[in-house]
Amino acid sequence: MTPSEQVAVTAASAEAVTIQGSQAPLFANLASIVSGSDLPESLKQAVQAVLAQQTPLNTALDGGDIESAFQKSGLFLEASLASGTTPPSDTVPDLKAALLVLRQTLAATSGAIEPAAPQVAAPNSTPTPSVVAAPQTAASVPQVAGETAQTALPTPDAGGAQAEQLPRNAALAAAVLADVAGATPPAALPRMSASLAATLLQEVTQSLPRMTGNVPGSNKPVPDGHVFEAATRTTTPPPFRGALPSPQAVALPSLAPNAPLAAAVHRLLGDTDAATARQTLLQVASLPDRTDASGHRVDPTVPQWNFEIPFATPQGTAMAQFEISRDGDNETPDPAKRAWRARFTLNVEPSGPVHALITLNGDKTFVRMWAERPATAQQLRAGIGELNQALTKAELKPGEIIVREGTPPQPAPARAGHFLDRAT
Numbered sequence: 001m002t003p004s005e006q007v008a009v010t011a012a013s014a015e016a017v018t019i020q021g022s023q024a025p026l027f028a029n030l031a032s033i034v035s036g037s038d039l040p041e042s043l044k045q046a047v048q049a050v051l052a053q054q055t056p057l058n059t060a061l062d063g064g065d066i067e068s069a070f071q072k073s074g075l076f077l078e079a080s081l082a083s084g085t086t087p088p089s090d091t092v093p094d095l096k097a098a099l100l101v102l103r104q105t106l107a108a109t110s111g112a113i114e115p116a117a118p119q120v121a122a123p124n125s126t127p128t129p130s131v132v133a134a135p136q137t138a139a140s141v142p143q144v145a146g147e148t149a150q151t152a153l154p155t156p157d158a159g160g161a162q163a164e165q166l167p168r169n170a171a172l173a174a175a176v177l178a179d180v181a182g183a184t185p186p187a188a189l190p191r192m193s194a195s196l197a198a199t200l201l202q203e204v205t206q207s208l209p210r211m212t213g214n215v216p217g218s219n220k221p222v223p224d225g226h227v228f229e230a231a232t233r234t235t236t237p238p239p240f241r242g243a244l245p246s247p248q249a250v251a252l253p254s255l256a257p258n259a260p261l262a263a264a265v266h267r268l269l270g271d272t273d274a275a276t277a278r279q280t281l282l283q284v285a286s287l288p289d290r291t292d293a294s295g296h297r298v299d300p301t302v303p304q305w306n307f308e309i310p311f312a313t314p315q316g317t318a319m320a321q322f323e324i325s326r327d328g329d330n331e332t333p334d335p336a337k338r339a340w341r342a343r344f345t346l347n348v349e350p351s352g353p354v355h356a357l358i359t360l361n362g363d364k365t366f367v368r369m370w371a372e373r374p375a376t377a378q379q380l381r382a383g384i385g386e387l388n389q390a391l392t393k394a395e396l397k398p399g400e401i402i403v404r405e406g407t408p409p410q411p412a413p414a415r416a417g418h419f420l421d422r423a424t
Helices: 005-019 024-033 041-051 062-072 078-083 095-113 142-152 161-163 169-179 190-211 261-285 374-382 382-393
Strands: 303-313 316-326 340-348 352-361 363-370 395-405
Touching: 005 261, 024 041, 024 261, 041 095, 062 303, 095 261, 169 374, 261 303, 352 374, 363 374, 374 382, 374 395, 382 395
Parallel strands: 363 395
Antiparallel strands: 303 316, 316 340, 340 352, 352 363
16 A cells, blocks of 8 residues: 555544444344334435345354455445446345445434524425435335445545545545455455364254254253353444454344334434444455554555454344465465465353454365353264265265364564574
8 A cells, every 4th residue: 555545444434433333232232223103214224224134043154244344344345346347236245335325314314404594485495405305215225235345445536526525535444444355345255264263163063952952852941141241242342454343242222113213313323433433444354455453564566355244133133353364475386385374253142252364275174162161062062073074965075173262362562672593
């Protein structure tokens, strides 16, 4: 990146980090109020478009579902727009586009329901456009999606009007995000990344009935104290390159289905801003030519994607944070010997936070899992044999599979002034 682009991205990140938060509360509130009869039709369409971005988390989950969720996670919105890719007229491009449309619709609805200041109108005068236009139903959410998302990218022939709407730093940052992951999403994830991630997620999901006593012949209750942690865990660390994925609890709705429209819009605006800011930070963490968690400048030729998938579960929407990366070209000249790595973290009750690291090195696939609750670790160890069979069935040669209690080791920051002499 050029110095001006680096400054723009830094400014955008600094602003986003102050308002970012888990996307789980937004999904919980949207699911709660979507059936409300007081929602304007345009707002209901925008809400449904966001909820449609969820991926069901069940035993039918496969690698194709993970790959599709990766493509529509919001990571590649600006890149797709910059490449001229246009979505079908009846679909919203991805999660970030859906969030942008929701934000626009909420703002319009808020402007319509706010009491207007008293004015002395001349005879036969018409109301101001800000009062009249907002209640009108939008033509369609998909149509607005492309238009709203396009405002994130400066066009070569942009005039003064666009410059007023988009600050210079924001325009530069949006242009940089158009280059995320090489300007275009990969045609397909490595089979390891998609299929094995799906297998591991299924393993966690399948352990839930055994832990809750829903298996025939089992009367095991839910462990005491393992109730939903939704509203109690309010802070979610911002994503940045080199940091481990953060567990995010399923959120309980803070809005009742019959909440007054003004209160619902006000709360949803805050939730949407937090979710959109987190999307921006995930994109920035995926940019090349950035520093990692230890302060090292990363190799811009090494691909790394940071994204989140909203999974639909019986308990609510579970946000799973992913990181997929590959070894650098300089380490191993032979591409076949460079390792692919995929991390993800999922927090669904009663399993609690589960962390996974999958490594495809040569012809073997290695799995490390950490469960923060001993009962969950025990259940996962009991399923290692099934996981071996699943790997073989997926034509992946199983390597070492290890399940531990606790959390993955945090990356140790480099000491100031410390350098590695590769010659020794």
